[in-house]
């Protein structure tokens with residue numbers, strides 16, 4: 001179920017207006033250790049979002065995401081360093097079965 005919880009986290013972050021202080025990591029249960037970054041088209045704000053935990057270094061990347069207004073967005077075409085410096089090389093949480 002961990003993968004599904006990570007997917008739900010994206011909605012929780014949006015509901016919280018981008019404030020992750022009260023959000024729990026689905027993998028290690030740490031509080032306030034979640035970070036995220038949208039990367040996408042500067043005009044449509046559609047692209048992908050990476051969500052990760054700064055404590056256990058787990059996370060997911062979800063495509064077809066739209067950054068809500070006011071959320072930080074790295075535009076497509078930015079130098080690779082900008083993305084590399086912002087999004088760590090975290091361990092991708094994968095669905096272990098269709099039911100997960």
Ligand SMILES: [Zn+2]
Nearest residue numbers: 025028053056
């Ligand atoms: Zn964690």
